[in-house]
Amino acid sequence: MRRLGWRADADGSAGEALAGVLVALRAAGHGDFAVLLDDYAAAAERVARADLGHLGRxxxxxxxxxxxxxxxxxxxxxxxxxxxxxxxxxxxxxxxxxxxx
Incomplete structure (x- = not known):
């Protein structure tokens, strides 16, 4: 989150959920799926901007x-x-x- 410049609480529920997913991927032998994290983050930023734009009315x-x-x-x-x-x-x-x- 620091690298992305996000100002969200990494210790909050969403940060903990993300950490849990990454741990589960590693435990299932698919830890390499985490290389998609930046792509997912970029898509999430775009969706968040769209959501907030809609709420801005x-x-x-x-x-x-x-x-x-x-x-x-x-x-x-x-x-x-x-x-x-x-x-x-x-x-x-x-x-x-x-x-x-």
Whole structure:
């Protein structure tokens, strides 16, 4: 987080969750997956900017609280679904053009 210049609490719940994932990857024999951390961080920064841009619209306190909750829960679900779709697309592209039947 220091290297990225992030001003978030590394000891907070998100930092601890990230550390847990990295430990679990290493324990499962996939510690090399951590080389993607910078790419994931760049994508997370872009998504965070989009989220905050959406929240930046004028709103009352209750509306803002609702948008934060909905954005967190539904935004993560939306991003996860988009990621799965992108994986499917990348796999299809890697396999080359479809064969004629």
């Amino acid at each position: 004028p709103a009352g306190r209750e509306d803002l609280a609702e948008r934060v909750i909905v954005g967190t829960v539904m935004g993560e679900a939306m991003f996860s679904a988009l990621r799965r779709l992108a994986h499917a697309d990348a796999l299809c592209r890697a396999a080359g053009p479809p064969r004629e039947r």
